[in-house]
Amino acid sequence: xxxxxxxxxxxxxxxxxxxxxxxxxxxxxxxxxxxxxxxxxxxxxxxxxxxxxxxxxxxxxxxxxxxxxxxxxxxxxxxxxxxxxxxxxxxxxxxxxxxxxxxxxxxxxxxxxxxxxxxxxxxxxxxxxxxxxxxxxxxxxxxxxxxxxxxxxxxxxxxxxxxxxxxxxxxxxxxxxxxxxxxxxxxxxxxxxxxxxxxxxxxxxxxxxxxxxxxxxxxxxxxxxxxxxxxxxxxxxxxxxxxxxxxxxxxxxxxxxxxxxxxxxxxxxxxxxxxxxxxxxxxxxxxxxxx
Amino acid sequence: xxxxxxxxxxxxxxxxxxxxxxxxxxxxxxxxxxxxxxxxxxxxxxxxxxxxxxxxxxxxxxxxxxxxxxxxxxxxxxxxxxxxxxxxxxxxxxxxxxxxxxxxxxxxxxxxxxxxxxxxxxxxxxxxxxxxxxxxxxxxxxxxxxxxxxxxxxxxxxxxxxxxxxxxxxxxxxxxxxxxxxxxxxxxxxxxxxxxxxxxxxxxxxxxxxxxxxxxxxxxxxxxxxxxxxxxxxxxxxxxxxxxxxxxxxxxxxxxxxxxxxxxxxxxxxxxxxxxxxxxxxxxxxxxxxxxxxxxxxxxxxxxxxxxxxxxxxxxxxxxxxxxxxxxxxxxxxxxxxxxxxxx
Numbered sequence: 001x002x003x004x005x006x007x008x009x010x011x012x013x014x015x016x017x018x019x020x021x022x023x024x025x026x027x028x029x030x031x032x033x034x035x036x037x038x039x040x041x042x043x044x045x046x047x048x049x050x051x052x053x054x055x056x057x058x059x060x061x062x063x064x065x066x067x068x069x070x071x072x073x074x075x076x077x078x079x080x081x082x083x084x085x086x087x088x089x090x091x092x093x094x095x096x097x098x099x100x101x102x103x104x105x106x107x108x109x110x111x112x113x114x115x116x117x118x119x120x121x122x123x124x125x126x127x128x129x130x131x132x133x134x135x136x137x138x139x140x141x142x143x144x145x146x147x148x149x150x151x152x153x154x155x156x157x158x159x160x161x162x163x164x165x166x167x168x169x170x171x172x173x174x175x176x177x178x179x180x181x182x183x184x185x186x187x188x189x190x191x192x193x194x195x196x197x198x199x200x201x202x203x204x205x206x207x208x209x210x211x212x213x214x215x216x217x218x219x220x221x222x223x224x225x226x227x228x229x230x231x232x233x234x235x236x237x238x239x240x241x242x243x244x245x246x247x248x249x250x251x252x253x254x255x256x257x258x259x260x261x262x263x264x265x266x267x268x269x270x271x272x273x274x275x276x277x278x279x280x281x282x283x284x285x286x287x288x289x290x291x
Numbered sequence: 292x293x294x295x296x297x298x299x300x301x302x303x304x305x306x307x308x309x310x311x312x313x314x315x316x317x318x319x320x321x322x323x324x325x326x327x328x329x330x331x332x333x334x335x336x337x338x339x340x341x342x343x344x345x346x347x348x349x350x351x352x353x354x355x356x357x358x359x360x361x362x363x364x365x366x367x368x369x370x371x372x373x374x375x376x377x378x379x380x381x382x383x384x385x386x387x388x389x390x391x392x393x394x395x396x397x398x399x400x401x402x403x404x405x406x407x408x409x410x411x412x413x414x415x416x417x418x419x420x421x422x423x424x425x426x427x428x429x430x431x432x433x434x435x436x437x438x439x440x441x442x443x444x445x446x447x448x449x450x451x452x453x454x455x456x457x458x459x460x461x462x463x464x465x466x467x468x469x470x471x472x473x474x475x476x477x478x479x480x481x482x483x484x485x486x487x488x489x490x491x492x493x494x495x496x497x498x499x500x501x502x503x504x505x506x507x508x509x510x511x512x513x514x515x516x517x518x519x520x521x522x523x524x525x526x527x528x529x530x531x532x533x534x535x536x537x538x539x540x541x542x543x544x545x546x547x548x549x550x551x552x553x554x555x556x557x558x559x560x561x562x563x564x565x566x567x568x569x570x571x572x573x574x575x576x577x578x579x580x581x582x583x584x585x586x587x588x589x590x591x592x593x594x595x596x597x598x599x600x601x602x603x604x605x606x607x608x609x610x611x612x613x614x615x616x617x618x619x620x621x622x623x624x625x626x627x628x629x630x631x632x633x634x635x
Binding site: 058059068071072074075076078079080081083084085086087088091154159160161162163164167169173177180181184185187188189190191192196197198199 | 364365366369370372373374376377378379380381382383384385386389400401402475482483484485486487488490493497500501504505508509510511512
């Protein structure tokens with residue numbers, strides 16, 4: 001990881017947590033917790049094991065990222081993910097305080113940063129209902145008030161196998177399982193009937209994405225290329241990256257064609273490359289046979 | 292009919308109900324119903340094995356006098372989606388009314404919802420089980436497949452047909468504060484998107500390997516194989532530590548948990564043995580055949596254990612030796628099963 005620094009944090013926690021500054025904020029809390037358990041994953045491994053690549057229409061809304069990635073990451077790696085939701089402030093406070101005092105698996109809560117929110121590890125809960133958290137943005141321990149916490153979203157605790165001295169399965173094997181899961185889901189989504197609960201159609205998805213919450217940034221849209229490249233680099237990934245760059249530049253410059261049509265072309269390029277990569281991978285690498 | 296005299300039309304997902312049948316455990320029956328409805332021809336045991344659900348938990352909660360046991364782990368739905376593919380949506384809430392609206396909204400979209408409930412709060416279960424002592428079990432799973440203005444319609448593992456439950460009763464069962472493990476209005480929805488292609492071999496290997504790891508490396512020390520050994524050690528001490536009444540109560544609750552409410556050791560070992568048998572028609576490995584035979588033996592021993600415990604719960608004096616001897620044998624069998632499956 002470029003420009004990565006390890007920051008060791010103990011504030012109120014029973015064991016030392018290692019924060020990697022180069023990890024993207026979305027993954028930071030889970031990554032930090034896993035590092036503390038001796039399971040150091042790259043961002044790309046987290047992306048694959050969390051089955052983060054997603055292109056689909058879920059209940060009529062566009063999905064360009066798997067929002068259930070933490071649950072999928074935990075299923076893939078054999079971690080028991082405890083998930084709770086306490087909308088009531090007093091309940092939330094007492095539950096987080098109680099669980100952070102037990103301190104086996106620290107609670108992770110959703111905290112707001114301007115227009116975004118990320119999961120953050122809670123180090124300590126104060127009597128005035130403020131929380132010391134490991135900030136995935138500032139990359140240090142900060143104190144936040146309850147007004148910055150999104151209690152409508154769940155809070156979590158990740159319980160690693162053999163919690164006192166965690167034992168994980170082989171990373172390569174887990175990554176292969178993650179890849180298989182990802183390709184299986186892509187294939188299934190592609191064959192789901194139009195208009196069903198969760199389905200995929202590049203044109204429709206592009207229309208919804210362009211009309212709705214906006215198009216993700218180029219780096220976000222092409223993260224899967226980086227993730228796949230870390231397992232097997234093929235020329236088609238480069239070509240696809242270039243093609244997406246061209247189409248993306250047209251979209252954001254407003255000089256090109258209709259946004260949704262350009263985005264649909266991006267999805268087509270993705271699908272083609274994913275198929276080529278998968279074919280190569282299963283022919284040369286993984287012992288699995290997902291065809 | 293409602294108060295205005297017009298007929299209330301219930302919204303029921305018949306396409307799910309027609310795939311439901313009686314099963315041996317709530318969560319695995321729910322998975323069989325949902326996978327069958329999605330077009331997968333899986334037995335209940337196969338669903339259990341695919342979910343990597345075999346486990347063991349021994350726990351004492353401060354709010355009740357008895358010890359809690361279960362023969363599964365807590366990630367069945369997550370496990371099956373992980374190996375089979377699909378999308379699992381889940382949530383919980385401290386607001387029971389809001390949680391009920393969430394469940395209804397999924398039904399409106401044609402999706403059945405797995406709900407966790409305290410079974411003692413549901414009249415139809417209480418009447419059927421007819422337990423001698425109240426047993427607030429907050430992790431009972433059922434599938435909600437419909438509702439009208441006053442009732443919910445649910446599928447449950449001991450009933451063929453959808454059961455009509457007053458919405459208020461179901462809401463109370465989901466929000467129960469009486470169970471040592473509270474259901475917390477938890478819900479799960481699985482979207483399988485079956486495309487007709489099932490890559491059995493990697494799927495089965497992954498399910499088995501993942502399960503072996505969970506049992507040999509549990510996240511808490513009273514779980515998995517470690518949990519069985521801790522139980523053996525503490526069980527022996529019960530005889531010198533507990534008064535006769537408390538000991539009898541614990542023996543009774545163990546026998547109920549091991550057999551009657553289907554959560555205990557025996558039923559899951561039986562299902563896992565059957566799963567391995569079915570899996571081995573595809574994988575064809577001697578180690579799986581060995582493990583399948585081990586789990587069939589284990590099932591019979593758990594059943595004997597439950598019967599001895601039931602008898603002990605009514606005995607003047609409890610003979611601990613046969614109980615301890617059986618516990619030792621169960622631990623050995625579990626180890627033998629895991630050792631065999633570690634070769635997969």
